[in-house]
Amino acid sequence: MRNKPIANVNADLLKERKNCSFDIEELTNLIDGGKNQTARRREIENMLLKNMPFDIIPEECLSAKEKYENAVRKSVALNKIGVELVSQVTKAKELSDLTLTLRRVSDAYFREVTPFLLHLGMFIPTILGQCSDEQVAHWLPLAMQLKIIGTYAQTELGHGTFIRGLETTATYDERTEEFVLNSPTLSSSKWWAGGLGKTANHCIVVAQLYTKGECYGTHPFIVQIRDMDTHMPLKGLKVGEIGPRLGFQTADNGFLVFDNFRIPRDSLMMKHAKVLKDGTYVKIARHSKLTYGTMIFVRVLLVSEMAFNLSKAVTIAVRYSAVRRQSELKPNEPEPQVLDYLTQQHKLFISISTVYAFQFTSNWLMKTYHTVQANMKHGNTDALPELHALSSCLKAICTSDCSAAIEQCRFACGGHGYMISSNLPSLYAFTTATRTYEGDYTVLLLQTARFLVKTWEQVELGNAVTPMVAYLARHQNREAWDESPEGIIRAFEAIAAGVYQTESVRSVSFGQSDAIKDVMKQLSDLYLLYWSLERTGDLLTTLKSTLGSYDGRVYERLMEEALKSPLNQEPVNESFHNEPEPQVMDFVSQQHKLFIGIASYYSYSMTALWLWDILTKVTSELGVGKTDRLPESHGRAVFMSVFNSEMEKSVSSLSAPLQAVLRQLVELYLYYWTLEKRGDLLLVLQSTLGSYDGRVYERLMEEALKNPPNKEPVNESFHKYLKPFIQGKL
Numbered sequence: 001m002r003n004k005p006i007a008n009v010n011a012d013l014l015k016e017r018k019n020c021s022f023d024i025e026e027l028t029n030l031i032d033g034g035k036n037q038t039a040r041r042r043e044i045e046n047m048l049l050k051n052m053p054f055d056i057i058p059e060e061c062l063s064a065k066e067k068y069e070n071a072v073r074k075s076v077a078l079n080k081i082g083v084e085l086v087s088q089v090t091k092a093k094e095l096s097d098l099t100l101t102l103r104r105v106s107d108a109y110f111r112e113v114t115p116f117l118l119h120l121g122m123f124i125p126t127i128l129g130q131c132s133d134e135q136v137a138h139w140l141p142l143a144m145q146l147k148i149i150g151t152y153a154q155t156e157l158g159h160g161t162f163i164r165g166l167e168t169t170a171t172y173d174e175r176t177e178e179f180v181l182n183s184p185t186l187s188s189s190k191w192w193a194g195g196l197g198k199t200a201n202h203c204i205v206v207a208q209l210y211t212k213g214e215c216y217g218t219h220p221f222i223v224q225i226r227d228m229d230t231h232m233p234l235k236g237l238k239v240g241e242i243g244p245r246l247g248f249q250t251a252d253n254g255f256l257v258f259d260n261f262r263i264p265r266d267s268l269m270m271k272h273a274k275v276l277k278d279g280t281y282v283k284i285a286r287h288s289k290l291t292y293g294t295m296i297f298v299r300v301l302l303v304s305e306m307a308f309n310l311s312k313a314v315t316i317a318v319r320y321s322a323v324r325r326q327s328e329l330k331p332n333e334p335e336p337q338v339l340d341y342l343t344q345q346h347k348l349f350i351s352i353s354t355v356y357a358f359q360f361t362s363n364w365l366m367k368t369y370h371t372v373q374a375n376m377k378h379g380n381t382d383a384l385p386e387l388h389a390l391s392s393c394l395k396a397i398c399t400s401d402c403s404a405a406i407e408q409c410r411f412a413c414g415g416h417g418y419m420i421s422s423n424l425p426s427l428y429a430f431t432t433a434t435r436t437y438e439g440d441y442t443v444l445l446l447q448t449a450r451f452l453v454k455t456w457e458q459v460e461l462g463n464a465v466t467p468m469v470a471y472l473a474r475h476q477n478r479e480a481w482d483e484s485p486e487g488i489i490r491a492f493e494a495i496a497a498g499v500y501q502t503e504s505v506r507s508v509s510f511g512q513s514d515a516i517k518d519v520m521k522q523l524s525d526l527y528l529l530y531w532s533l534e535r536t537g538d539l540l541t542t543l544k545s546t547l548g549s550y551d552g553r554v555y556e557r558l559m560e561e562a563l564k565s566p567l568n569q570e571p572v573n574e575s576f577h578n579e580p581e582p583q584v585m586d587f588v589s590q591q592h593k594l595f596i597g598i599a600s601y602y603s604y605s606m607t608a609l610w611l612w613d614i615l616t617k618v619t620s621e622l623g624v625g626k627t628d629r630l631p632e633s634h635g636r637a638v639f640m641s642v643f644n645s646e647m648e649k650s651v652s653s654l655s656a657p658l659q660a661v662l663r664q665l666v667e668l669y670l671y672y673w674t675l676e677k678r679g680d681l682l683l684v685l686q687s688t689l690g691s692y693d694g695r696v697y698e699r700l701m702e703e704a705l706k707n708p709p710n711k712e713p714v715n716e717s718f719h720k721y722l723k724p725f726i727q728g729k730l
């Protein structure tokens with residue numbers, strides 16, 4: 001049954017809906033995965049609507065502590081219904097449909113993230129992916145019925161990306177048949193795990209495994225961290241909340257420090273490796289990276305998460321654009337709906353097509369994931385490297401595009417889009433974090449590049465490669481794709497676009513009406529066209545040659561290029577002496593992110609001074625009402641020329657080294673903006689990360705300890721909601 005029509009709908013919205021060229025219900029079924037799934041979703045929605053407590057005071061008006069307590073209250077009510085529904089399903093497919101529906105409907109109750117997100121999103125998947133059958137039989141029912149509440153603590157203060165660099169140690173003591181967990185340094189403190197700060201009583205801890213004096217690398221352990229009755233942290237642990245953050249405010253992300261904390265031998269999750277009673281280490285896995293499995297799973301999930309979050313943002317923005325009227329096009333005629341402006345459509349329509357691109361690609365990726373998992377059950381790990389490369393680049397691209405598109409949706413709603421009540425700021429805060437967590441954007445793209453370079457080598461040797469990367473063999477003309485990681489990644493993006501096109505055509509080829517097919521085709525074309533225009537520069541081949549330049553300065557250019565080589569910047573490379581761990585500052589990709597910020601700061605300062613001087617003059621000459629917004633390119637040109645000339649004037653009295661640095665900044669700014677469209681500027685530091693003394697980890701911990709939730713060891717919502725829930729008394 002369709003949802004009932006709602007009375008008092010805005011006339012403009014009704015008009016737009018009447019104009020729709022297809023049956024909306026048909027599209028709804030397509031998105032849900034069929035008529036039955038739509039009906040089931042509505043059944044669950046209606047049940048939740050009847051039974052779930054809504055907020056009386058808007059979440060955003062509560063204090064941090066109240067927000068958390070409110071989130072626990074609502075989560076417990078939702079979990080109760082969730083556990084009941086889960087207990088009724090018998091088939092794996094029904095369970096995954098139900099989980100997806102619950103996940104999506106739950107967003108109606110939380111502006112922020114539930115403290116149980118990590119329990120559902122990572123704790124349970126890690127039990128499934130990393131435990132032996134025996135361990136699964138023990139832990140899974142407890143976790144599914146929420147008798148225990150877990151999280152996933154991998155990242156430390158000092159390391160997130162480089163998992164092999166984690167410092168937490170788990171040393172096997174064969175006398176007592178226990179592992180001893182320790183945090184040997186401040187930087188080894190576990191940091192970030194969602195739900196760890198106040199909610200969880202169990203935690204998956206990733207630590208370096210030592211036995212018989214040897215280190216076997218990082219392994220996952222399942223560890224009880226709080227007393228099941230009092231919820232007090234167990235002896236030997238320091239645990240708390242890490243402090244306010246951009247989003248995830250109710251996810252009580254936490255820290256955890258171990259001091260000779262003992263856990264039983266079978267706390268090691270033993271699907272891929274075990275330690276026998278006598279301390280012998282036994283490797284079971286056929287692939288060394290199988291312990292990274294949960295991350296792959298969540299990266300795959302995130303593609304669909306981005307489709308869902310962007311669909312919400314663009315629905316908000318399109319509806320509002322139909323309702324909002326602004327400006328006068330023709331005298332004495334009503335102001336137009338902002339949706340009618342082409343520029344507004346430009347902001348919104350690409351987001352609509354992006355939602356479909358993400359959703360279709362996500363459906364395909366999830367199927368691929370399950371196929372690879374099924375093969376791995378039979379011992380075949382051949383497809384794992386490609387799955388890793390695919391999930392890495394699709395996660396990176398879709399999280400990055402999604403948060404940028406949500407910002408566009410916010411811009412499209414003008415001032416009102418800035419209100420928390422519009423939900424756009426919260427959607428942005430949630431999705432922008434996804435670009436970082438579960439693998440940073442750049443790092444994951446580099447992982448994909450690594451796979452592609454290896455594949456390229458196979459192509460060069462004439463060896464067979466998988467169908468997904470067969471295009472590398474077809475494109476023998478290297479200039480078309482170029483061999484740089486960026487060039488290869490772009491080629492890979494083209495493949496992602498290809499997947500979208502084939503999947504969308506495939507999904508709508510049966511059953512669906514011509515009207516839906518037309519719309520889906522238009523959306524698919526829009527997505528492909530948009531990205532080919534966005535990347536025009538990349539698609540055009542320029543000469544880029546020291547040999548073929550117009551002026552024929554062949555030898556000069558060869559020498560200039562040679563001198564630019566990073567290897568020529570120092571007479572003796574430091575690897576001659578040793579091989580130090582790099583600071584992230586050493587990565588060119590990191591410098592690319594930071595240095596333009598410095599250059600922009602100077603550009604804005606200089607331009608601001610200049611602007612101030614001419615402000616009065618300009619306004620008196622142009623008059624109010626004639627200062628239309630200048631096109632972006634003109635604005636940038638002004639910044640560039642003013643920065644260039646003003647900087648030149650003001651540096652002449654400075655010392656030569658400082659002049660040289662400032663001139664480099666001008667050059668960087670001008671160069672960067674010929675390549676890029678935007679940059680960031682941090683004007684006021686006020687930052688734990690950017691302090692002059694570089695005491696980053698000390699300051700992060702100091703701030704976390706000041707955090708009000710850490711003033712009480714157990715939050716009162718434990719006694720009020722969590723404990724009665726866990727004990728089945730609620």
Ligand SMILES: CCCCC/C=C\C/C=C\C/C=C\C/C=C\C/C=C\CCCCC(=O)SCCNC(=O)CCNC(=O)[C@H](O)C(C)(C)COP(=O)(O)OP(=O)(O)OC[C@H]1O[C@@H](n2cnc3c(N)ncnc32)[C@H](O)[C@@H]1OP(=O)(O)O
Nearest residue numbers: 102103106114120121160161162163289292388437438439
């Ligand atoms: C209240 C009720 C509501 C109801 C709700 C109902 C349901 C909800 C359900 C779900 C929720 C939905 C969605 C959201 C779900 C969860 C998300 C929520 C919150 C998540 C919060 C965030 C959690 C985290 O961030 S956890 C921490 C994640 N950390 C990372 O991702 C670290 C990134 N780093 C790495 O991955 C690696 O270190 C690395 C960068 C890959 C480098 O690893 P390294 O070992 O150094 O490897 P190296 O580069 O040397 O490469 C060696 C070799 O290995 C290959 N490789 C690397 N990784 C993998 C892999 N994973 N698999 C396979 N192979 C891999 C690599 O390619 C190299 O190969 P080769 O040598 O070239 O052949």
Ligand SMILES: Cc1cc2nc3c(=O)[nH]c(=O)nc-3n(C[C@H](O)[C@H](O)[C@H](O)COP(=O)(O)OP(=O)(O)OC[C@H]3O[C@@H](n4cnc5c(N)ncnc54)[C@H](O)[C@@H]3O)c2cc1C
Nearest residue numbers: 153154155159160161192193194433437438439442584587
């Ligand atoms: C909201 C949120 C929730 C989180 N929840 C959890 C959780 O529940 N459990 C958990 O364990 N973790 C969690 N995390 C941590 C998260 O997984 C890490 O922050 C993430 O993996 C990035 O690692 P990092 O912080 O070490 O970044 P860094 O690696 O320090 O990145 C800093 C910069 O260095 C660059 N860089 C690093 N290495 C390289 C390289 N090799 N080449 C080029 N550039 C490089 C990056 O691109 C980036 O620009 C969460 C994080 C956030 C923001």
